[in-house]
Amino acid sequence: MSQQPIGVVGAGTMGQGIAQVLATSGFRVRLYDVAEAALERARSAIDAGLVKLVNKDRMSETGREEAMVRLLTTVDLETLADCAVIIEAAPEQPELKEQLFRDLSRLSDDAILASNTSSLSLTRLAAVSARPERVVGMHFFNPVPVLKLVEVIRAEQTSDATVARIEALAEALGKTAVRVGDSPGFAVNRLLVPMINEAAFLVQEGAATPEAVDQAMQLGAAHPMGPLQLADLIGLDVCLAIMEVLQEGFGDPKYRPCPLLRRMVEAGYLGRKSGRGFHVYS
Numbered sequence: 001m002s003q004q005p006i007g008v009v010g011a012g013t014m015g016q017g018i019a020q021v022l023a024t025s026g027f028r029v030r031l032y033d034v035a036e037a038a039l040e041r042a043r044s045a046i047d048a049g050l051v052k053l054v055n056k057d058r059m060s061e062t063g064r065e066e067a068m069v070r071l072l073t074t075v076d077l078e079t080l081a082d083c084a085v086i087i088e089a090a091p092e093q094p095e096l097k098e099q100l101f102r103d104l105s106r107l108s109d110d111a112i113l114a115s116n117t118s119s120l121s122l123t124r125l126a127a128v129s130a131r132p133e134r135v136v137g138m139h140f141f142n143p144v145p146v147l148k149l150v151e152v153i154r155a156e157q158t159s160d161a162t163v164a165r166i167e168a169l170a171e172a173l174g175k176t177a178v179r180v181g182d183s184p185g186f187a188v189n190r191l192l193v194p195m196i197n198e199a200a201f202l203v204q205e206g207a208a209t210p211e212a213v214d215q216a217m218q219l220g221a222a223h224p225m226g227p228l229q230l231a232d233l234i235g236l237d238v239c240l241a242i243m244e245v246l247q248e249g250f251g252d253p254k255y256r257p258c259p260l261l262r263r264m265v266e267a268g269y270l271g272r273k274s275g276r277g278f279h280v281y282s
Contacts, residue, residue: 004084005030006169007111009100011042011073013273014116015089017144020046023067024059024145025173030080031073039073046071049145081107085169087138089116092241098128105130112162114138118189118238119245122155122182132157136166139186140175142234150175151186184249185242192230193242199227200258203278210278228278232271236278240265 008019011033019031019042033039050067053059059067072079080086086104090096097120104113105128113135115125126135137153150170154163163179170177180186185193199217202208208216214226231239240262246255264270264277271277 004028004082005072007032007080007083007086008089009033009077009080009086009104010089010091010116011035011038012089012091013142014140014144016042016045017142018087018089018116018140019071020049020067021140021144021173021175023070024050024053024063026070027172028070029072030083031071032075032077032080033073034075036075039075043068043071043073077103078107080104080111083108083111085112085114085166087114087116092118092120092238094120094124097125101125101129101135112136112165114166116140119185119242121184121249122153123157126155126157133159134162136162137180137182137186138166138170139188141188148174148176149188150177151180151188152177153180153182153186155182185246189242190246193239194246194255196227196231196234196239197243197255197258197261199231200261200278203228204258204260232277232279232281234271235273236261236270237265 005028006022007030008015009032011031015031019029022029031039031042047068050059050064054061054064088097088100090100097117101113113129115122115137116139117137118139122135122137126132129135135155136158137151139151139153141147141149152163152166167177199213202213203210210228214229217223217226240257243255243257268274269276272281275281
């Protein structure tokens with residue numbers, strides 16, 4: 001697998017992190033995005049991340065230079081035609097992802113198409129692909145260079161060979177692959193995001209401030225960061241989208257998105273990436 005490049009579609013936060021881990025693990029990477037500016041930001045962010053590793057003596061300067069040489073950025077989707085695996089890390093928009101999977105499945109008869117979706121149905125994505133048996137979920141967690149988990153989600157159509165190859169790739173990246181069924185939210189987000197949603201309800205009801213909620217969960221449940229700090233890191237728009245997927249997928253009122261969370265997204269208070277969420281960032 002390592003002889004062929006690995007494609008990454010989407011140069012946002014997750015795409016950047018996935019590309020960085022691939023490049024530092026010895027893989028040639030083709031990072032695609034529709035916007036040249038996004039690719040330039042991604043390349044700068046990846047290089048800055050590698051510089052930090054060099055400064056911490058966790059990577060040599062030569063290693064940093066070699067990793068950057070292995071990273072190719074492109075606005076031409078055809079550049080991914082010879083990739084062994086293509087990892088889609090586009091925004092959580094079903095129509096966008098489905099169109100990407102239609103387009104990607106036409107590029108190669110052999111490539112595995114893996115989605116980094118945090119909540120959408122892999123079976124639905126596989127259904128629009130020309131080779132559904134080669135579609136699989138490969139859900140990384142932010143920050144990708146730090147967190148070890150990769151959820152491997154099997155669609156109804158996914159073959160055993162596809163699952164095995166993605167698990168091998170995760171292991172080659174120093175990650176731990178955990179198999180999860182194709183259920184809304186998978187495992188982590190089905191547990192985690194409703195907790196964030198409930199924390200938002202506490203704030204909406206005036207039961208506790210965001211600071212109090214976070215401090216309580218850090219000190220009382222040994223969480224490394226509070227749920228609303230985590231929501232700001234994930235992005236409140238992403239949290240809202242996951243709650244909507246859970247609500248639609250299960251039809252259960254317990255997954256109703258908190259109105260405060262929805263209002264904050266509508267106001268553009270998305271968390272760290274916008275400078276303001278449940279907390280304010282300079």
